[in-house]
Amino acid sequence: LQAELDSALDSTGLGWYTHDDVLVITAIKPCAGAGVAARPVVYRILKGGNPQKLSQEIQQQVVPESWEPRSGNKIIVGLLPSALIIIQKPLVHAELQKKFSISLQAIHAPSRLNEQFKLLDQRGSVSCQRLPLEQVVRDLSQQFQVPLMLDVAALRGDTRVSPDTPISMQLNNVRLATALQLMLS
Structure with a gap:
């Protein structure tokens, strides 16, 4: 099926990916690692950074096409003090940690937060x-x-x-x- 979709959509400029239970055909080509599940990671904001501004910078600088609203990838601001919860693919998390190592530090998500994300499954x-x-x-x-x-x-x-x-x-x-x-x- 993957080869058929690639072949059928190649000349149209459209891309495709599966997200959970849904096949999505999109004008945005999926980023590398699109078939890998997104996961939440909590990042502590270092040196008194502004969460809103940092969130915008991340979305503009780290694989911008991956933040398309329907992708499910997002940044949650304000749920935890001095932290961002970022739901993204592992490759995007790796890129984010390279580019924003001065501003952010990945920390383990509190078990309560992990439990809440599991409820959504x-x-x-x-x-x-x-x-x-x-x-x-x-x-x-x-x-x-x-x-x-x-x-x-x-x-x-x-x-x-x-x-x-x-x-x-x-x-x-x-x-x-x-x-x-x-x-x-």
Whole structure:
């Protein structure tokens, strides 16, 4: 299948990758190591760096195409004091540690944080028909017994999705993280 997809898409300039349970065809060629799973790493910010500014610099300087919103790769700012949680592929983490060794130090994620990320790996079914995003997130929180909150303030700047966006999905045996990513993309 990989060879067929490569052959079919080569002349179009499109790329493809699989993310969890979904085959994604994209105008952005996947970065090296795209088939390898992303993982969260906590980085302690050194020398009083500004978390927001550092986050922007990382996304601009370290494999910029890998931060495409639908990729699931992201930087979480503000969850832990003086730290960034970066979810990325191992090759991107290695590049990040080379370029930002003066500003960041990788540390082990607290076990509680690792447990929370594992909760997102739970599989189940998601079925909704034109329900507001906010309601679907509440329902998933109850169904999977995971504390989920919709960051309404962050969505205000996103023109694609809002808390009232109607969601229609019928997914079976899907990871919770995948379902959430599909809803927010």
